Amino acid sequence: MPAIWIIPALPLAAFLIICALFLRPARARFAPLVLIVALVAALALSLAAAAGRWHDPTHAAIEQRVTWLAIAPAVATGAGGLTLEVGALLDPLSAIMLVVVSLVSLLIQIYSIGYMHGDRGYGRYFAFMSLFSFSMLGLVIASNFLELYVFWELVGLCSYLLIGYYYQTTSAANAAKKAFIVTRFGDVGFLIGIIALSYAGGTFNFIELRHVVEGNQLVPFFFGQSAFVTVVALLIFSGAVGKSAQFPLHVWLPDAMEGPTPVSALIHAATMVAAGVYLVARAFFVFQASGAALVVVACIGAFTAFLAATIAVVQSDIKRVLAYSTISQLGYMMLALGAGSVAAGIFHLTTHACFKALLFLCAGSVIHAAGTNDMWEMGGLGRTMKWTAATAAVGALALAGIWPLSGFYSKDAVLATVATSPGLEAALGVGGRDLLLGAGLVVVLLTAFYMTRMWAVTFSGPARDAKRKHAHESPWVMLFPLVVLAALAATGGLLNHAATGMAFNRFLGAHEAHAAHAAWVVWASLGLALLGIASSWAIYGGGRNRVAGIASPGALAVYHFVQHKWWMDDFYHGLVARGVLAASRIFAWVDRHVVNGFVDGAGWLTGVAGRWLRQAETGQLQLYALVLLAAAAVIGFALAYLGVSLAVVP
Amino acid sequence: MMVSHVQLSHYLVVAALLFAIGAFGALTRRNAVAVLMGVELMLNAANLNFVAFWRYVDPTRLEGQIFVLIIITVAAAEAAVGLALVLNIYRNFGTVEVDRVNTLKG
């Protein structure tokens, strides 16, 4: 088994080479080649690694680790030492993630060659993209919490750099800042959770911690055993909430659409935002040890899915529709994990990566061709961009969950898990579990609705803008990835099909090889999806908008509420932004008056003391002589009567 | 051996008082020459101390008297130079009042 770390090292090498040689515009056109070569190699190695794990009958995990820093325990007090390691962990979960990340990355980089063509920062783009690939691949093979956190922050950095790619635009710069700051809130909790957990468990390593937790050997240092585990799990989950844009830290993702569309496709749809889901899966043993944490995960996931789906329905920016859709689907994955199935969540992650990336790339093509993000300025593009329209349709139907596309199977897995989840039933009762299930089903309806709306407004009917009538199809370098992704989106269901014996689930070692199955859920979700498509087509099909004239106050109120993103951004602005500003004004005052006052006061004091002391410098020699005499008298007195001695030796 | 009513301490007391008087004068008089007069008184007090000690402690050793001779010599030299300085000050400042010679002030 060769070194696993080579897989992320390849894009890292690409990053260094691009930075060294290919940043200047003159030579930048070679930059993507470097990265693509690296990614092809990484993909090949990932497939090989996955195959290796697949053929291993026990699907055992391989770990390669190196001690980075070892601080010995204190001999005197016996206080524990600290060992920091760097390692690579290859098990079915990380193998799947490796393949997904490298494959989607590769396809998107190929697409980018066409999309970013002619841009001044071409070299910079591919440099950051290779850094991101390195970070993401490193994240999925990290073998301990601390290492994962390092890569976690690295992907956050790359996200910041790429969102702010068009940094000359204020909105892009602000969006990058917002992304970084909002996820920071989550990351703080995450770090505290890591430290608490590893302090109680004695190690950062995943496999070792798993043994500790499952063997009930955690040494909690606050609360009791179960409360401690719950708090730690929730702290770790807060990192996932930030990174995977769950409520209430979801507000950064729609703004992140300021970045170039391939960036949105790769980072904010397929991979980085999935890191939160991966984290929960990786740390699942912690969540399992605390039933309450899993329920929280499920509830937040369900609520996020619902919230985002409602907002997606009223967006007119094509990328925003997809952004909210991503948030919603991530909520689905969290719901699956919370309901107790890692396999269902990861399966949905895998299929989602394919069709969401596909949809984003199609959106990119459309934006590129029409010169605008606003769907209502497009229309009728299906006529001139046939390939794009067709692949987009495949992606949309997959997302909506229509048989036999991959989304159907993965969504079914999620809903079935919720419907039959013993954990949810135990914690929330049958009613509570059914509520979550109901939310999931409503989201199916909404998802189908808004996806159809998006496709219809963009591609169907006559062209709304005369200028855009002649939007042309993309070059083959951009179409090729679309086709590949569409094929994957279509056939991905086979991974977890009866035909392959639920291969995916078996690979992940899911106890649910028997697979949760509730027949009525399947029919219900399919029916709702079709209903959504039909109703949406009825309103928007052919490029019209038949609800434009509705003026009922109730409907308008709902519309208003949803259009303002449930007023969350305004809430944050008021609370955090204004709150922070108010506090900072106080601190500024303190700095100006108190701190400066100290410094100025010290100077003033010195001046005053100097002026006062200067009075001794009268220039009158007789005064000096008087002082001398008086001092001599005092010394004489001390020597003579007080027993003071001038002797050096006592 | 003569029994004397006058003890060493009497001479020392006189010398101490003379010294104090001289010190007061040196510190207090406003005329530069008067200050020098005070200094002379102090020197005399010291001389008196020396001679008294010579006489009462060990008259066979001459250090006491020799020292006094040297002191007188030095006093003479000091008076000469000091008074020359006073003349110079008078020429430069127009006065020999010590209060007014305070360019070191500040």
Added chain:
Amino acid sequence: MTPVVELALFAIAAAVVLVSGAAVVGSRHLVRAAFWLLPCLLGVAGLFALLGAYFLAAIQVLIYAGAIMLLLLFVLLLTRDIGAPAAAAHNRQAGWALIAAALVAAVTIGVALRAPWRLALAPTRAGTGDIGEALLRTYLLPFEVASVLLLSAIIGAIVIARSEPGEPRS
């Protein structure tokens, strides 16, 4: 000389010294102050004589009462503030100086009265010849150094006190 006579002579000499010393220091009239210096110095010479240091007493009269006092008088007369209003004789720190001087005196007198001096009142043997011999033998170095000091003082005083060319002679 009987002890009583000696005591009386001491008392008189001491009184002369101290009273005229106070007058030197306290007198507002400068020339008078200088003249009061004379009895003071002569009184000290008398005390020297009482102590048996006859040579020193003679030297005291010669040098101090003779030369130095004369010098003081000369300079006093040369540096008169003509037409200047009668200013105070003592400066503003007279009170503090008094206290300080009194303190010094008190400390010294206290020590003088209380210390257990080891005394030997042997008859004096030192005559002028002995002193001269000592100066040229045992104490040759201080003697020579003192000569050099006098020489430099003379030169220094001349240099300092002479008038610059062009300046009116004072």
